[in-house]
Amino acid sequence: MKNLLFSLSFLFLISNGYGQTYVPFYGTVVEQVSETNVLTNLTEFENLGIKRRGTTALQNTLDWLKAEYLSYGYTAAQIQEYSFTNAGTTCKNLVVTKVGTLYPDKFVIICGHYDTITGKGTNDNGSGVVTIFEVARLLQNIPTEYSIKFINFSGEEDGLVGSQNFVSSVVNATNPKMDIRLVFNIDEVGGRADMTNDTITCERDTGSPTSNNAASNAFTNQLITCTQLYSPLNTYLSYAYASDYMPFEDNNEVITGFFERNETPHRHTSTDLLVNMDPHYVYNIAKAATGAMLNFAVASTTLATNDLSNEYQVSFYPSPAKDFLNISLGTLTDSHYTFTLVDLQGKSVINKQIENAQLIETVSLTGLSKGIYLAVLETAKNRISKKIIIE
Template structure:
């Protein structure tokens, strides 16, 4: 992926007057990062072979990614595949969406590529893939104010083709344009065997356009703080280049990223294997990434006392006007009923929704302004929430 270049020294970031603090609940989540998961998933990634465009190994890896997310409790409705042509072959990006509770239309993206070139790519970028897995697993049931997109890109090794396609055909083709809070890229974080791997490089935007550099500087500062709060790693500040955050950077989005400090000599070779990596280093990076994503997406800071259904289902916008969106989160139901009840106890709207999408939209045309009780029912459970129509 990245060529070996001399690092450019930067001045230390100026810390905000409002310093981040350790959040005990976030720490308890970070402590659940599993070293055995890291090792097992790195082994499975390696065993899938050379994941080059047009190969069965690339498709098998995509199938493995989907199966892994399903095992964490994400549903098929939360997954989207975006196909693009790479040379003469079709490749796919996989996007898993977790809908936020307060800002469902604003996204924190955590991403990394799963394609490889020449070798099996256990470091570049199996290490990023398994790190994202742990973040996705641990945040699956925790409410976050902002929506999260977990993205596994293909086509990175052919010139960032997959991420470029996603920005042009998804981010910019959304109407209105997709609102991205930040992009957190994780690429090649496996470290080197037989070396002390105790530092992670945190990358900020220093390129053009320059209008997003200050914001990138701020979030990278926050990333550094999260590393120090939630992992034993030291941090090294550097610049972003040559990975899947670059098409976002060119699109004026705010980016940050992780990259190993002890760079491997095995990149893009047949020896990019687990034996030449440091899985403990990946484990510590997964802890840092989990803490960072809890912070960036503004996760709940305590265990919720709500029912599991209440944790999953979300109605927005609030207040509503012409329409109401219903998000199922990671709830997996083939049919549900949605109704609105006014203050007089009259049912003014009822819809049965079969084979629902992740987000369904209900028209509020004809309903008077005021407060209503929204009722979401499945065959087993019933959830009620107050909403306001203005």
């Protein structure tokens, strides 16, 4: 991916000046990062071959990605493919969405590319892929205030084609434009087998437009703090360039990122293999990334004893609502359900069958009076209800 040395980097001495402290529950989650998973997934990624545009290997890798997310408990409704044309071939970005509890329309994106060039790319960027896997696995059943999008981009090795397409055709094409809190990019974090890998580079925005640079610096300082709170790694502060966060940066979004401190000489070659990298380093980076994402998305600090966890993370928003109500299917796997809105007199004012349900369905509230209602989602096996306010 990147082929220049960090010439402007400098060591950053960490402090807790941003008000961050160790959160014990976050620590218990981080300790569940599995070194066995990291090694197994790196091996599987390598065995999938050279993931170049238009190849069977690239499609097989996409299928593997989807199967992994499904195995973690994400549902088909949470997984979307976005196709784009890359040098005359069709490639796909994979997006897994987890809806937040307080800010469902504001997203923390964690991303990394899965395409490779010349070689199998176990470091560039199998290391980023397996790191995102562990974060997604561990956050699947933990409520977060902000929504999360786990994104695996294709076309990075052809000049950030996939991420650029996503920004133009999804982020800016959403009405209103997608509201992004932060983009956290993970690219080439495998280290070197012939060196001691105990430091991770944390990247901030220093380019144009400059209006997002201060926010990027603040989030990168949070990333540094989280890395040192939840992993044994040291940190090194540098600038962002030449990876999938750049189209977001150009779009005036706030970005940060991870990149290996000891840069591999095997990038973009047939020797970018597991034997030449440090899987234990990737394990430690997965711990740091998990702690950071718990912080960035503002995760709950208790285990699954609350209503949201017991009710498959189904949510109805906004509340108060006015013209429409969004229904988030959460982790329910049912593609058919009945939605009912009941007023205080027990009368059903809306009764709608939802077939082939998407993750988010929208129901019009036109003509309804202001007041308190009961929103009910019912499947063949589950009945979930929550109070909402229409104003």
